[in-house]
Amino acid sequence: MSIFNKRQEEAPPAPRPAAAPPSNFIEPKKEATPLSSTPFKTPEQPPDSTRGQASIGKAVKINGQIYSKEDLYVDGDVEGTIELQEHRLTVGPNGKVHSSVKAREVVVLGNIQGNVDASDKLEIRKDARLVGDIKTARIIIEDGAYFKGSIDIVKPEPAKSAASSAPRPQSVAAPAAANAQGAAAVAEVKR
């Protein structure tokens, strides 16, 4: 015991600078969205918690509304609504979602029964099943997937800078939701 005490006295640990990260620290990066329409493999296992992704396991059943500000992996049963705004929803191979879904990106390996609004991209993998109406900018469907419903391809809204230089709408009192729908409709017509 005295030996340890002596060592501590002789060589006190130098204070670590608070701001300096450890040498092996890797800053988590957001996964870049692939531009190719070719199907690619995303992780089919439960998410890595360091990426800020919540998970609903296959033994979990949720009845109600889910609103998340991070990516979500659902491998259980969900009945209600799921809204992830700017994030990704992955329905795992055991996942059963009976609800409307709104997210930036939706990847389906399991089962969704409900309308899907994926502002950026929707992927329906082999053996997945989706029954509902789809509204998205891009869709990837693998052979062997089952889909029943309608598909509306809606181009993403233009960048804010373009929007700010555009002339102001005549009816400034119009609700925001109505404006968003109008933008989508224009994008459709221009295709």
Next chain:
Amino acid sequence: MLRRPGDAVSPGAGVIAPVNHSSAPTLFDKEVVSSRASRGLEQFFAYHRGQVGLSILDFAGASQQNINFITNLGHRLYSEDFVRTLDDIFGNANPNDQANQGLIDQFLRQTLNFEPEQFDGVLVWDVLQYLTPALLAPTLDKLCTIVRPHGYLLAYFHSDEKARHVPFYSFRIKDQQNLLLAQRGTRKPAQIFNNRSLEKLFQKFDSVKFFLTREQLREVIVRR
């Protein structure tokens, strides 16, 4: 007796050759894909040229090619895997089941439950030849109601009257004139049609136009 989807059926007893959708991925792995020019397809989309925002119903089930082609034209696509639903509801055993009114109603609810005059065009492909007369008549009646006046159907019929089984394809649009035919096995058609019987079949519609092909496949464009 009513049979529910998934009930056991006696093998080899029915109209439809073995197409097991529960093993669809395997079938897709083994499928043979060939390319084929289609005057009917070309004409179908020529009728809709210059228009956007149309509603097109596709009976082939969802495929990347059809989704890309139709949505790139600016149309809204409705996808329905007609034959899969047919098998789910009627199974593949007894052709007489296609005369069961309860099952017919269920089938029509699942496949054609749309608003009147909702569609500008329907890609029917070759599915009608797998329906017995009892099921075909109400299906066509329903089709007639969900297509708007001057809307079009594109349908294919095998013309070999001696064939017991015909190739069963998944139709994928390669471009405006060409199709990719992914063969997913063979099926026994419930009926074989000639030009005269096709005219009679679509008598409720405005006009029927036939396209001759080198293969034993009739292409038909029907105008509502």
